Amino acid sequence: MNTCSLEEARNAKARVSDMLRGERDLTGVGITRVGKGYAVKVNIASAQSGKIVIPPEVDGVPVCVEFTGPIKARSR
Numbered sequence: 001m002n003t004c005s006l007e008e009a010r011n012a013k014a015r016v017s018d019m020l021r022g023e024r025d026l027t028g029v030g031i032t033r034v035g036k037g038y039a040v041k042v043n044i045a046s047a048q049s050g051k052i053v054i055p056p057e058v059d060g061v062p063v064c065v066e067f068t069g070p071i072k073a074r075s076r
Helices: 004-019
Strands: 024-034 037-044 062-068
Touching: 004 024, 004 037, 004 062, 024 062
Parallel strands: 037 062
Antiparallel strands: 024 037
16 A cells, blocks of 8 residues: 655655656656555656656655657647
């Protein structure tokens, strides 16, 4: 069961952001609730982005991956 605090997730998010900086298919890094605790959420443009290595957890905080598709600005 995940019981990571928000502070632990924030620290892990900073580490994950640093690890993945510059990855072309990365669309975002955030924090999400998992069970009674928090996790780092990594958004990737495509499931075909197999070259990005994302650990299942960082500093004991779970890392969740979601494939978002490409992110584009909406026209007004």
